[in-house]
Amino acid sequence: MATNKLALLLALSLSLLASVALGRQSQTRLSRAQQCRFNQLTRLQPSRRIESEGGVTDVWDENEDQFQCAGVAPLRNILQPNSLSLPNFHPAPRLVYIERGQGLLGVHFPGCAETFQSQQSSSEGGREQEQGRGRSGRDQHQKIRRIRRGDIVALPSGVAHWCFNDGDEELVAVSITDLNNEANQLDQNLRAYYLAGGPQKRGRQGERGPENFQNVLRGFDEELMAEAFNVDREIVRKMQRQDERGLIVKVREGMGMIRPDEREEEEEGEWGRRMNGIEETWCTMRLHHNVDDRREAEVYSREGGRLNVVNRNKLPILRYMDLSAEKGHLFPNALYTPHWSINSHSIVYITRGEGQVQIADHRGQSVMNDRVSQGDMFVVPQFYAATVKAQSNGIEWVSFKTNGSPMRSPVAGYTSVLRAMPLQVISNSYQISPGEAQNLKYNRGRETVMASPRRS
Amino acid sequence: MATNKLALLLALSLSLLASVALGRQSQTRLSRAQQCRFNQLTRLQPSRRIESEGGVTDVWDENEDQFQCAGVAPLRNILQPNSLSLPNFHPAPRLVYIERGQGLLGVHFPGCAETFQSQQSSSEGGREQEQGRGRSGRDQHQKIRRIRRGDIVALPSGVAHWCFNDGDEELVAVSITDLNNEANQLDQNLRAYYLAGGPQKRGRQGERGPENFQNVLRGFDEELMAEAFNVDREIVRKMQRQDERGLIVKVREGMGMIRPDEREEEEEGEWGRRMNGIEETWCTMRLHHNVDDRREAEVYSREGGRLNVVNRNKLPILRYMDLSAEKGHLFPNALYTPHWSINSHSIVYITRGEGQVQIADHRGQSVMNDRVSQGDMFVVPQFYAATVKAQSNGIEWVSFKTNGSPMRSPVAGYTSVLRAMPLQVISNSYQISPGEAQNLKYNRGRETVMASPRRS
Amino acid sequence: MATNKLALLLALSLSLLASVALGRQSQTRLSRAQQCRFNQLTRLQPSRRIESEGGVTDVWDENEDQFQCAGVAPLRNILQPNSLSLPNFHPAPRLVYIERGQGLLGVHFPGCAETFQSQQSSSEGGREQEQGRGRSGRDQHQKIRRIRRGDIVALPSGVAHWCFNDGDEELVAVSITDLNNEANQLDQNLRAYYLAGGPQKRGRQGERGPENFQNVLRGFDEELMAEAFNVDREIVRKMQRQDERGLIVKVREGMGMIRPDEREEEEEGEWGRRMNGIEETWCTMRLHHNVDDRREAEVYSREGGRLNVVNRNKLPILRYMDLSAEKGHLFPNALYTPHWSINSHSIVYITRGEGQVQIADHRGQSVMNDRVSQGDMFVVPQFYAATVKAQSNGIEWVSFKTNGSPMRSPVAGYTSVLRAMPLQVISNSYQISPGEAQNLKYNRGRETVMASPRRS
Secondary structure, three states: OHHHHHHHHHHHHHHHHHOOOOOOOOOOOOOOOOOOOOOOOOOEOOOEEEEEOOEEEEEOOOOOHHHHHHOEEEEEEEEOOOEEEEEEEOOOOEEEEEEEOEEEEEEEOOOOOOOEEEEOOOOOOOOOOOOOOOOOOEEEEOOEEEEEOOEEEEEOOOOEEEEEEOOOOOEEEEEEEEOOOOOOOOOOOOOEEEOOOEOOOOOOOOOHHHHOEEEHHHHOOHHHHHHHHOOOHHHHHHHHOOOOOEOEEEOOOOOHHHOOOHHHHHHHHHHHHHHOOOOOOHHHOOOEEEOOOHHHOOEEEOOOEEEEEEOOOOOOOHHHHOOEEEEEEEOOOOEEEEEEEOOOOEEEEEEEEEEEEEEEOOOOOEEEEEEEEOOOEEEEOOOOEEEEEEEEEEEEEEEEEOOOOOOEEEOOEOOOHHHHOOHHHHHHHHOOOHHHHHHHHHOOOOOEOEEOOOOO | OHHHHHHHHHHHHHHHHHOOOOOOOOOOOOOOOOOOOOOOOOOEOOOEEEEEOOEEEEEOOOOOHHHHHHOEEEEEEEEOOOEEEEEEEOOOOEEEEEEEOEEEEEEEOOOOOOOEEEEOOOOOOOOOOOOOOOOOOEEEEOOEEEEEOOEEEEEOOOOEEEEEEOOOOOEEEEEEEEOOOOOOOOOOOOOEEEOOOEOOOOOOOOOHHHHOEEEHHHHOOHHHHHHHHOOOHHHHHHHHOOOOOEOEEEOOOOOHHHOOOHHHHHHHHHHHHHHOOOOOOHHHOOOEEEOOOHHHOOEEEOOOEEEEEEOOOOOOOHHHHOOEEEEEEEOOOOEEEEEEEOOOOEEEEEEEEEEEEEEEOOOOOEEEEEEEEOOOEEEEOOOOEEEEEEEEEEEEEEEEEOOOOOOEEEOOEOOOHHHHOOHHHHHHHHOOOHHHHHHHHHOOOOOEOEEOOOOO | OHHHHHHHHHHHHHHHHHOOOOOOOOOOOOOOOOOOOOOOOOOEOOOEEEEEOOEEEEEOOOOOHHHHHHOEEEEEEEEOOOEEEEEEEOOOOEEEEEEEOEEEEEEEOOOOOOOEEEEOOOOOOOOOOOOOOOOOOEEEEOOEEEEEOOEEEEEOOOOEEEEEEOOOOOEEEEEEEEOOOOOOOOOOOOOEEEOOOEOOOOOOOOOHHHHOEEEHHHHOOHHHHHHHHOOOHHHHHHHHOOOOOEOEEEOOOOOHHHOOOHHHHHHHHHHHHHHOOOOOOHHHOOOEEEOOOHHHOOEEEOOOEEEEEEOOOOOOOHHHHOOEEEEEEEOOOOEEEEEEEOOOOEEEEEEEEEEEEEEEOOOOOEEEEEEEEOOOEEEEOOOOEEEEEEEEEEEEEEEEEOOOOOOEEEOOEOOOHHHHOOHHHHHHHHOOOHHHHHHHHHOOOOOEOEEOOOOO
């Protein structure tokens, strides 16, 4: 009976939630007296590192011109095996790419049901108590998600999450936080609100970083906290104490029992995929989608390369976050032909190989002409024309985009703007002969975006 | 026949209106090189008072850091009995809470029909003239709404409105104007465009206020105004004259006859409630909803307190304004447990009683730890963790929120983030024993948000 | 068979496109620490002229206070007969009014099919080649649109377009680019990205203009371009060479053959009109609508004048661009009565005749009281009250509005705010007698917005 009432209460709170957006009604870019005028774009490495007991956090300088223009703050978290990224939330949506490893992710939506049960590790279990669920041998909590190399993970703003590396290798997660996103009504500075811990050591330049990544619960009165949780002040003192372990901690108490049954989770994912739509509630929303699956490639050319996109159609929560990501793989010596983005900035992170990047602006000037390799990050601003030429080993990258449905306009090849124009417009525009115009328009045949190396 | 044609014309203009949004397609926050960095939040009282013949207007300083961060300008209008707030409009949506009294509200949507008839006070009536409606004994005008203590009233931007206190006590209306709202394409300064009158005296510090609250019609040429209205210049001179009565005037001509039949209005309200949906037009849209109705409480705890919300589901016009309000009542010594707002700022106004407010930021520091009481106002910024502890008489407040569907994430209790986590995550995060983690997670039982006082 | 595969590929890319928005999910105003405080609004002429071989580009100074407040940059392109405006795109949506002449417009959506065939001018045709379409005698390209005097043309941001004047007279196109539009994630500076050419001479004051209107392809390496297009470097050198012809060029190669069959195009337009709706794809979307058609007038008064509106209902792409336009024609000595705009700025361009414009602000002060005539441009800021009095020859204007469904609130006449109020509110507001209030409310009878000259 009591369970029924609880279920009813829960259902009511869910129906309230179902119509709730995490941001305001639409996600939109805010400006910060935004300036996007650069003579030079450069590939960037993280500017500081926050070291923790169980891993490190690499922070790019969000005050760099190109990140300011795009309105994003990039991060890279590296979790050692058996380490836990402490529960925290941030004031803007974050899009993550799992570069290496695997782990368990908990993202907690207020009001959603605790639908997962774990066998408890301690020996106190077994009694069914009046106090409710959880006093029994089983602990109940919200859904836990398995994330793996190649996943794009969407973390909405203001929603607390933790991540546990239960694998054998490092878990590397590269992300951008979309500070300009409409969901963020604070200013454009990167903050993280931790519910535990706090950074261990100060980074090289980092007076900002650590200060902005602290345990928010330390801001409350001990007595009030004890009353809020109805616990002894001793426990509150432990929650609020100076914690030298930082943002990522080594796990001492075993966490094995919370591993979800993989097969079931997969099926739930399938189910989630089928029910995605307007009636989908926050509680069951899918938060990740693999971008490395070859069968889902949007562009594939046997000699050119492959492009995978995770947009708001594949991962519906991106409708609300208005972000998306693209994974590119350019085969040896192939060319990502010149193109511009119609509706987003692109924040590019190189995951493997090497390539030559050229970017041109509206003044007809080259703002970037650089060799890039693994770990480099740079921004291709909206409307700027860009191209990548793979080196002899090919190149792979992930590109975060500030639009839920990014759109690209290629200059050359099958779907290009030149192919769309009448020959006479081309020949008159460039003062070339009809034959030359025809070569310009048709010589790439049916190739588009990812062009095979030229046979010369 | 003529009436039929008019009806047709009206219907046509209505169908045009039906698809019209008052703001741009969506309401969104604008930034103002927005800064939300404070070491201290303080409870604030109005900084100046504009005195008028029939009441006063208390103005909080919108340049205070916390109001700048939230992008709002707070006001409190106090109308004496038999007084009229002169017709005016403002460049951003306004959400009002009727703290005391009752009155009649006219909000005028261009193109909507004059569906209300009043018996005319003068003796000229009785003749049906070619000139059309209104020359008869009956005056026709748009719908008039009855507003009462406890109502949340939504006033869209750019729409003229007036308010008449026909009750026996003062009418007190507290409001915020959402200057950052997307409907406002001007800058972020509070303005009010009056169609009559003008402020009587200057406030204490107020060069800004009065200057920004003036009769816009005084800016036009007398001759042109006479032609526009097709009246004698004498009347125009009266419209434009310096008016010492200010923004709120005593009524000399009787207004009793325009009182709508209360029962009918209620029924219309009922009807409006049933037809709210996509097909709803602006003309029939409900503009107010009572937030003091106990039967509609979202959260109720016998020993803790009560929370009522008026969001875009209860009052659909809030979809377009992207604002909402919450009324809280915390019983003696009860605790509004620590929580943060996921998608809005909260502008809190204390209506009764006393309480201790604590607010913590991302640096783990306390930015507010203050005793607040009736008439105090303060902002809880988005993502900042806050808590209220009622004093011995309990405390009541109204909180305006910069989102049409506000969402709260509690730290402790039944629907909290800790309840959503596995025990192992809690014990590893705080380095506490499984038993302590269990206490932290479950000791508040099924209580949430409004927690009863701890029995100690 | 090969054609079938291509069709399939195309269909796939279209279905991807169908759900794509050109901007982010909603178009919204960005602020630029926006300031809208002026003591004076003045009528403005272009501040500089960019001269090209085939015409001129007149540029208003977008840094003028009133354009900064509205967030727009106005332009006027004048194409001589047989001249081509070179392919280019801009970082924000543009709304164009064709003031004179006619022409052909190509707007190229990436991924859309090349559905138009032209007979080729050169003699190389006739062979069907493996290389695919286009090597045959027929050239295939995307849809070409006929634009004419009186058309409002919508050009989305980031989409390349060209225009060819195939008529006998100059083609004059006046436009505003909505830099504050949410589709623009760069800063608020006017840029144009050309795919060919570049400005010929520097304007009078113009270091900014020409620098911001350049051939973007010149920013790429010659070798890389040759590979991207798979052509000789000789052709690339021609594409990138310094071009003295500017932004608009004389056509040497004949363009006659690409003229679409007018009757068919009209029918397609009809078809497009019928199928406009949610399922409409970008590829078939209508981009223009005539605003001079008397049968479509929204307001018509035999002695007053006429108002035509092109909003998001008439031209659905304006939903995504959140812009609209109004064409006004005021008959001799008639009056556009005082009114304010509820949800947009208006950027007014006078196309014929003369009139007296008065604009008043919230301080009750006149910020404009000027005689305006053909070629003048000025902004009526949102919420500011404005009125126009035609001179003896009447006056015509086009007004661009920063909202897809603009809404006006008149002060006097049939649909006005005074008509919506009870007489008692009017008489008490202005301290006038009930009879005077009745005159004020009803003397304009059924006239609204466009008032006939007063018989005095």
